[in-house]
Amino acid sequence: MNIVLKLATSEDQAFLADLYNDVRSVDFVSLGLPEPTLAQLLAMQFQAQQSGYATQFPHAVDQIFWNGTTRIGRMLVNESESEIWLVDIAILSAYRGQGLGGHFLQELCVRATAAQLPLRLSVRFNNPAQRLYERLGFVRTGGDGMYIAMELHAQKSIDETGRPQFAFAATEGEKVEQGFTGAYFRTLIGRRMKAQGLDGVVADLLVEDVKGLPLPKGGPALDSGDSFVIYFRGPLTPAFPDACADLTPEHGEAMTIFLVPIERDAQGMKYEAVFNRMVPRS
Template identity: 35%
Template sequence: MRSPELHLRPAEEADLSFLRGLYASTRAQEMALTGWTQPAIEAFLDQQFDAQHRYYQEHYQGSDFSLICQGEQAIGRLYVFRGPTTLNLIDISLLPEWRGQGIGTRYLQALTDEADAGGTSIRLFVEPANPAKRLYERFGFGVTGSNHIYQQMHREAVPALAVPA
């Protein structure tokens, strides 16, 4: 019997096709504005996905590269690097039909709870116009830097309230 529950599982080589499609879905609005042909868009997105995937694998060795699954169905990805003092939220994305249902919030809450319990901060990079930026701000992230594409956001650990003995 298939479980309807959300869960994470490690991404595998066999998941590359899904991950490539997920990546393309995150850039669909942007690509619609280019005026490019569909084959040109697909070629560009394939190249961009390959470059991103290779970069993540090389620069974030030891990370958790996970698929977000609803039962057996992959619906998104969650990539996290756990450093000694900082959790790096490398990426969280969901297929369009799964966005806006609180799934990203659930996993971001789990990460902030983990960071708070361990006394670690969280860092991420986001495009300024990405709707997820509002979610990050609600969780206490603030912009700490930027380049011409991404804003760096950071959240310090929130210590648990001291309970008197």
């Protein structure tokens, strides 16, 4: 399977509700509720979950697992200057048991380790996922009678376990230095950068995606080199004009990048930054 992560949008809400039902309905089987009552209960629980996440983690990045054109899961991660919190990860039952969750969790563990930030989560008692977390190096740090608090302590298993090669991830063991390269910006997908325009405008921009710049059709033969396009998402206001801005990643230095606003919608303002390193083929 070719699994990719994409930022969640309002169009994913129906899927998230179905995913919640798929994951949690088994917890209510013993109640013997009529199907309409069970559906109503699950809908209420889902809304409560969404509201709770939005209140507790207002800046969390919500991403959807896609298998081709099919949504199969979600991962919700809240990252701050002091910690990374895995708020939720869930996969449809039809796709479980294939190591998908483990692969993406390894990527998150590597990212937390590289940033020297604690990676934390909570898991319900008796949830089989606890065994996966323990294999990855998470240890129990507390609990409230319903949930177990865990934190990543040992990264040894990450190095010993093979990692899949997804488009957005660096290869195993690779340390990507900060720089104006596609490889570096791909490590920032799903993360925010502090942006300051020449006119003093300041806002957080989310790195949505990084794509290779396609070769033009016709004309002389070219080598693409490290040509790529970065897509950012920011608030509707304040907005940045077509101009350079200083973008600063967490734990990094400011980088001057030419931003071009390309789309305005309910999710905010979308920008692109093009890095064209194409040269004539020798």
